[in-house]
Amino acid sequence: MDVIDITLKKPIPAHGETVSVLSLREPTGDEIRATRRLPFLVRGVDGAFVPDPRTILKYAATCAEVPPSSLSKLCGPDVMAVNEAVMGMFVGEADDLPTLxxxxxxxxxxxxEMPHMVSVDAETFYVNTAAAMRYIELLGxxxxxxxxxxxPAAIARLSLQVISFFYGGTSEASTS
Known part of the structure; x- marks a missing residue:
C-alpha cells in the first residue's frame, strides 16, 4: 500500500504532538464502505468530478490516523495538497478491473438501496459506496x-459503472 507524504506549510497539533508531515495511506475497502461516499461529487451532464472537501477530510483523518479536529487547523495550501492527494487515490489508474x-x-x-444519491439541485450526485460496493460483489x-x-481507484471506477447501469439502459417508464 502506497503512502503519500505531505510536508505541511504550517504544522498542526495531533495526539499532543506537532505534525509537520502528514502521511496518508490508501483507505481500505472497509473504510471506503464506512465513509459511504467517494471524495468527489459528480456534477452535470458531462459528469465532471468535483472535490467534496468534507469527505476528503474524513478520508485524510482516517488514512493519516489523526483526529479530524487536527485537520481543521490546516492552512489553505495544505488543504489543497490533502485534496489533491486523496482525489489522486480515487481517480488514478485502475488495472485489471473485473467485468460486471x-x-x-x-x-x-x-x-x-441505490448506489448513489442525487442532490437537491438534481444535477449533482454522490456515490453511496456501501451500496455500490455491494452491487460490485453481486455483479462481479x-x-x-x-x-x-x-x-480505491478501481472501487471508484466500478462504482461509477454500476451507476451507469441505472441511466444507460433502454427501459422507459410509461403510464397506461
Missing part, C-alpha cells in the same frame, strides 16, 4: 474481501 454483469431488479432488491461474482482488496 448489468444490474437487474434481483440485485437491486438484494442490496436494498466477488466476495466482500475481494472487493475490499481492490484499489
Amino acid at each position: 454483469a448489468e444490474v437487474t431488479g434481483k440485485e437491486t432488491a438484494a442490496v436494498g 461474482g466477488m466476495t466482500k474481501d475481494q472487493v475490499d482488496a481492490l484499489s
Whole structure:
C-alpha cells in the first residue's frame, strides 16, 4: 500500500504532538464502505468530478490516523495538497478491473438501496459506496474481501459503472 507524504506549510497539533508531515495511506475497502461516499461529487451532464472537501477530510483523518479536529487547523495550501492527494487515490489508474454483469431488479432488491444519491439541485450526485460496493460483489461474482482488496481507484471506477447501469439502459417508464 502506497503512502503519500505531505510536508505541511504550517504544522498542526495531533495526539499532543506537532505534525509537520502528514502521511496518508490508501483507505481500505472497509473504510471506503464506512465513509459511504467517494471524495468527489459528480456534477452535470458531462459528469465532471468535483472535490467534496468534507469527505476528503474524513478520508485524510482516517488514512493519516489523526483526529479530524487536527485537520481543521490546516492552512489553505495544505488543504489543497490533502485534496489533491486523496482525489489522486480515487481517480488514478485502475488495472485489471473485473467485468460486471448489468444490474437487474434481483440485485437491486438484494442490496436494498441505490448506489448513489442525487442532490437537491438534481444535477449533482454522490456515490453511496456501501451500496455500490455491494452491487460490485453481486455483479462481479466477488466476495466482500475481494472487493475490499481492490484499489480505491478501481472501487471508484466500478462504482461509477454500476451507476451507469441505472441511466444507460433502454427501459422507459410509461403510464397506461
